Amino acid sequence: MKETSNDQSLFLRFLMSPKTRLVRHLSLILVLTLLSLLSGGEPEQKYYGNITIYVTAALFLWFITPFYLNMYLLVPRLLFKGKLLAYMFTVILLILGSFLLLITGDEFLQKYRINPVQIERNMVQAFLGFLLVFAIVMAASTAVKLFQRWVKDSQTLAEVKQQALRAELSQLKGQVNPHFLFNTLNNAHVLTQTNPDKASAVLISLSRMLRYQLYDGDRELVPLRNDLNFLEDFLELEKIRREGFDYEINLSGSLMGIMIPHFLFIPFVENAVKHSYDIHQPSFVKLWLSVNNSFLCFSCSNSVPEHPLKQERSNGGIGLANIRRRLELLYAEDFILELDAGHLNYLVNMKIPLPS
Template sequence: MKNTLLSAINLHMPSRKAPHISIHIVGWILFMIFPLLFMANGNGYTALVSPATHYSYWLFCGCYICLFYINRYVLIPCFFLPRRYICYCAAAALLCGCIFMLQPFDRLLQQKWATPPASALTMAWVYEPPLIDITSLFIFFMIMALGTAITTTRRWQETERRAIKAEGEKIRAELSFLKAQVHPHFLFNTLNNIYTLALTKNNNTADSIMKLSNIMRYITDEVSANYVSLQQEVECIRDYIALQQLRLIPGQVEYHVCGELNQRKIGPLILMTFVENVFKYGISKHCPAPIIIRLHALPHCITFYCSNRIYPQRAARQGSGVGIPNTRQRLELLYPQQHKLDITDDNNLYTVRLTLFTD
């Protein structure tokens, strides 16, 4: 219980506590002025200030100020938030009993009409204390509800901040995982292809090395943000396809891009995942089939399409890796309710249709 209390106090004492304290001070000043206005009845400054010299006024204010802080910083963090509702209700009932016995509002009214009128001819209203001080109990429940509402709201806001931060951390972690996943699938094969080009003194060797360098730089350095330029993503895909074509027959890959790319943004490596998946599962040395990759940047959306043939020996592995589920989660985080992903395997073709709504 002690640790819970200390943590609760620390939670409500952040570095920006000055505005928080100011709000409390202003709120309690208004609360303390209200009974003075209620008792003055417009009789001038003296009648306004004189009730503050009586003990019943400070008893009234002190009871509810202490009640507020006991409820908010002791009862709620120690009992209510940990769902120890029976203990919380018992403690609240004990405080309610104290208010019932003290009757702070009743004592305040007794002070107002304790002095007889100055003139015997003046009719004075004689205050008769009730058996139960309903007003004091009503204020008690209002103060308890106010403290609970404020603490619950602050805790909800803190939970929302943590959730937003956790989503950002999750996106970064998934992006880092995706980076590590993209590397092994093509890096060694590409290096072997470049090595073969070097041995045969092929004129494309230097260009292939430059393309591989561009891809590695993009993956490792330029995709740390949540969104990158669509032009950068397309250039990475173009270099990736060019390197993959080193081991394919000419014309096997149909790659088409159209639309305005310069001013558009996209989540990094989202499209790259599907392109990498096409080359991982859609290539066979024994029965080559065409690979289709298309990207269209429309004014209010980005459409992506790719398809490859399903080979029986690889059908069980098609889409079974972690790349596609990882990308689905990232789409949910980066484009909530703003994307449509359709993956099918009909007619012996594995097809991906992705639409990203940008406006």
């Protein structure tokens, strides 16, 4: 399967790449030259002196002119623009003109033949034979142009789809980031008012977070370690701000060199922090990350208060919906996302493939 794909890729590059254009045209010229030589091989078609060379050159031009005229003029300017009647009319004129030129030239060359033989012509049969050769030449040039057009359109369509996916991913990520930043700034504002002594630590953490968001926000993939540092700053900020809150980050396996989409985990962690808030009991958020058979496994668990406070509906719930859509765009169906809402805790399990 892989060899077939490589062969197809080489064939497409040969037909489409500007670098192979000269080779393509030289190959065509070689084929048409051979056809021209074969066309002058009958005994009654031998000529005196250098006339054979001129006849071969004329036959070569007779073959190549309609081929290139059709491929570079008629097909692009008439057929591709929907002018089918004009295309057919022009091809008919080209057929009649080429046939008339061939018959006239053949009659003119009679006196230059070594063994001039008068052959009674069946014009219908001669025209049908000519039409077959001409149709092959025209069909070949049309097929080449149609195939190139199909490949180009397919590539354009694939590029448009890819650009649309990137635009949608960028839009979804853009909805997550400002929402998260807004919550973080609110937290910092509350902390500076309630405990100014810890304001310095908050600002340092917030500075690292903003730096990460500024310099890595536009990258498609970021090191996993960078995202983990961001999560730790976020959770540490929440721990400073909120009494009775604690967190754990548990790592398993070698996570060095692993690249992930930017801000992949923060919607889950932000949601866990938000819904673990309890004014009566201690609260927690626990994270687990491990590598298992080329997959990255992520779990996020948070405590749930026995009597949760009613929270106003806002854009805060947009993060989880967006992350599911991002996963679909990034991994199609090759991922697992499970949400388990228990009585005293809420658990998220996610499994994504690692980049090969």
